């Protein structure tokens with residue numbers, strides 16, 4: 001007699017459409033392993049909440065600072081899964097949305113992506129590292145406003 005599978009609350013995970021590769025000068029990055037259409041959900045990263053007080057007293061000025069996404073209220077989200085591996089480019093081919101209540105960050109294709117392209121988000125105008133492989137000129141970068149912080153997120157919750 002066959003028994004039915006146990007009930008689950010979550011749907012089975014969607015197969016990943018990307019792989020991790022090392023990129024000269026940029027560390028690890030995510031690369032598409034299949035064509036991705038504009039608007040497709042690429043990844044849903046579960047997050048850890050880092051309250052502003054913990055950030056100020058412990059995480060600030062550590063390596064974590066390079067991986068934290070800003071929420072409007074000063075709290076931060078640390079993306080688990082592959083969410084912390086998206087490198088920066090301007091323009092990016094991946095958009096993301098913070099869902100602080102659901103404690104996830106969702107990453108969507110901002111345009112059609114070909115197989116083998118690196119998947120990148122936009123960190124903001126004020127980078128804390130020397131950009132490698134960027135396509136924008138120094139003049140363009142310097143003419144940007146510089147009133148945002150040195151963190152990943154300009155798209156906040």
Ligand SMILES: C[S@@+](CC[C@H](N)C(=O)[O-])C[C@H]1O[C@@H](n2cnc3c(N)ncnc32)[C@H](O)[C@@H]1O
Pocket residue numbers: 025026027028029066067084085086087088089129130131132133134
């Ligand atoms: C959120 S992590 C991205 C994943 C990182 N490459 C790794 O291997 O852990 C952010 C860091 O990646 C590097 N990075 C991201 N985009 C870059 C780019 N366009 N040029 C150079 N380094 C980049 C910087 O060192 C930055 O602090």
